[in-house]
Amino acid sequence: MTDHSSTVLPNIPKSNYPKVVIIGAGFAGLKLARDLMNKPFQVILLDKNNYHQFQPLFYQVATAGLEPSAISFPLRKVFHKSTNVIFRMAEVDYFDQKIKRVYTNVGYLDYDHLVLAMGADTNYFGSKSIEAAASPMKSVSEALFIRNKIISNYERAINIEKAEDRKALMNVVIVGGGPTGVELAGAMADLRNNVLPKDYPELNFHNMKIVLIEAGPTLLAPMSKEAKDSALKYLLKLGVEVMLDTMVKNYDGKEVTLEGKAPIETHTLLWAAGIKPVQIGGLKDQHFAPNGRILVNEQSEIVDCPEVYALGDVSLMKTEDYPNGHPQVAQVALQQAKNLGFNLIQKQKGKGTKPFAYKDLGSMATVGRKLAVVDLPFIKFQGVMAWLTWLFVHLMAILGVKNKLFIFLDWSWNYLSFDPSLRLLIKPKIAKGKDPQELMEEQ
Amino acid sequence: MTDHSSTVLPNIPKSNYPKVVIIGAGFAGLKLARDLMNKPFQVILLDKNNYHQFQPLFYQVATAGLEPSAISFPLRKVFHKSTNVIFRMAEVDYFDQKIKRVYTNVGYLDYDHLVLAMGADTNYFGSKSIEAAASPMKSVSEALFIRNKIISNYERAINIEKAEDRKALMNVVIVGGGPTGVELAGAMADLRNNVLPKDYPELNFHNMKIVLIEAGPTLLAPMSKEAKDSALKYLLKLGVEVMLDTMVKNYDGKEVTLEGKAPIETHTLLWAAGIKPVQIGGLKDQHFAPNGRILVNEQSEIVDCPEVYALGDVSLMKTEDYPNGHPQVAQVALQQAKNLGFNLIQKQKGKGTKPFAYKDLGSMATVGRKLAVVDLPFIKFQGVMAWLTWLFVHLMAILGVKNKLFIFLDWSWNYLSFDPSLRLLIKPKIAKGKDPQELMEEQ
Structure with missing residues (x-):
């Protein structure tokens, strides 16, 4: 293999617009890329997978209620109609803020604005x-x-x-x-x-x-x-x-x-x-809170790190209302991305920016096949109605008409038949001679 | 791990009926088990996977047209309402016809009738x-x-x-x-x-x-x-x-x-x-044709091997109409299984059996997204009508209402949108520290 860190990432079209590099296509990264679509920027979105994952429904994949494809959305498809957003499947090693360059496993690339939106991974608290x-x-x-x-x-x-x-x-x-x-x-x-x-x-x-x-x-x-x-x-x-x-x-x-x-x-x-923020190289100790989240101001800017931003689960923004930072949930990621997108466009126009203000839309959790609990800002309710609300909200949040339709059908089917019927132990075939099932059972 | 070959396969209910062990849940094995459902036999169906695979549509999984789950059907579900069919996920090593015993990776079990229906695997012709x-x-x-x-x-x-x-x-x-x-x-x-x-x-x-x-x-x-x-x-x-x-x-x-x-x-x-039959131990050289298929008579019985049968791709039955054996296709497997099921039930009743007679229902192949070629016994046609025929026949052949419905929707969607949108490189996560993608790329 070539040492990719020393070669430029090829096939990026030339552009006179400022280059925004976004690391991570979770809720925050994807939202920002979509908001900057067909705006005066060149946007390069990087993720280690070529699909966006809808985390709130992982548990249904784990319990055989939904297929992986139903809650995974191909990133290239999102940007079919975009003229300025480029996706690359890449893992980012580190960035160098002095020369404004990001190093990945498939080459380096230069940025004008860098957005860290890598999300969080599992935290075992040291065990x-x-x-x-x-x-x-x-x-x-x-x-x-x-x-x-x-x-x-x-x-x-x-x-x-x-x-x-x-x-x-x-x-x-x-x-x-x-x-x-x-x-x-x-x-x-x-x-x-x-x-x-x-x-x-x-x-x-x-x-x-x-x-x-x-x-x-x-x-x-x-x-x-x-x-x-x-x-x-x-x-x-x-x-x-x-x-x-x-x-x-x-x-x-x-x-x-x-x-x-x-x-x-x-x-x-x-x-x-528990979760812990995903880290890449390039920041100093002073940029992190003790829990590993990256400290940002109310513009999502990393302090002393010009044109570098952090959004969502990786970031920690202390505000008057949230002196310990916002909860690490999808809504915060989406709203921060929206605010940053707005600010970048404003700055580009030479206009003023605005600080982030979190609007808590409430939270909910489902328990089993027909009950849930819902806390909305002005009303709290539980039970079957809460469950229907949960279904509706999650269905609407899923990207793409086809995914919506198939999840709706899957849920209806599962509800009526009481039988997910996805109980397939499809062993992924890897390289010859290596049976992943054996690897799994070795655990 | 215990040496399973020396222990009996546990948790098989006691039964006074003759025990039919079927190896392989492809078209032949599954059809036979279904035909013997709730008949006076104890049927034990073995397969290395816990689902039946619909081979004719593998190519659509490979080209991102369908999800694996759409063409895989959980075997346990097929027998929810059966009182006499037991499924076990097992790999068979060999059988001993003298003591009428099958040895698997999860224990041995005794049979009265043994049916070999392992199907075929890829043939590289020695390369x-x-x-x-x-x-x-x-x-x-x-x-x-x-x-x-x-x-x-x-x-x-x-x-x-x-x-x-x-x-x-x-x-x-x-x-x-x-x-x-x-x-x-x-x-x-x-x-x-x-x-x-x-x-x-x-x-x-x-x-x-x-x-x-x-x-x-x-x-x-x-x-x-x-x-x-x-x-x-x-x-x-x-x-x-x-x-x-x-x-x-x-x-x-x-x-x-x-x-x-x-x-x-x-x-x-x-x-x-090309394909070659899957083999297990227990037969002698004389039982095989030069191409590795197991020689059977017109009752699907292996010659000189009482109460052992072979069906479908693993078998070779020479008849007057097919002196070199039947083609290795789903229809032959299904019809042979049907005939064997009938014969086993007849024998059990003390009645006569009948030899296998293949009814060629024709063959077809699709080419791209709206053309196909179809040869039926009395008519041959090509083009769009052939493609619609192909769609209909394959949809009807798929097991289960849900799979039929979801494949129909997938096909309609793909046809109308011209965009399968299943282009997800979902890397199966195996054991920690082993990235299957890397294994794959090492190839």
């Missing part, structure tokens, strides 16, 4: 053993991995004679009581209660535990008391064991040990306990 | 180098691998400066002029002509060759002259280079060498040139 054995869910691939792992566990459990020996394969433990953990737990409980017993009549699913572990005193910490209480009530009704105020000490792939409580046998520990 | 570098397409996983490889080639090509150096990444060579090769070539040409230029405006797709290589003098050898001629005409019109009477000598992953012709640069050699 190497948990990182090695637990399953994270911060990408479509990871969600698919979880699905394959769970199906493969049952296909294995059925060949084990004693019920006692099957426990660890059947139990699922989820760590983290945020929306991801709550939604995963609810969907897993639905699978156990309604789908798996039909597929594996030989196994007794009363023996299968689904445990949701949260270090704090409540589920869905930032939501209203009504939402927290209802979510807990719904999960208990679905048969999820909820353990609050519980710290995970360790996990070796077979047993989770807890602080002050009995250990739980499981081959499947789903880790949704 | 190790081609086997190492070419891409086969005999499973959904392999089809998905081809799709990822092709998309990844373009994502790489775009980062190469000189058009000359991109050729090998852009060209696609398909070997084998049977229906698979013809359908792949047509679908690839459609992608090149209509979809890829929109996604990669920087690349010049006039430089991309699609070459279809066939060793014999015609495409679609067993079909009518009208079908052959039309298929060739349609492919040429789509811009496919068709090379007949051409033998592939070698392939090193970058260049295909041909006998007596100039070599072709390509990173993508799709090998659809």
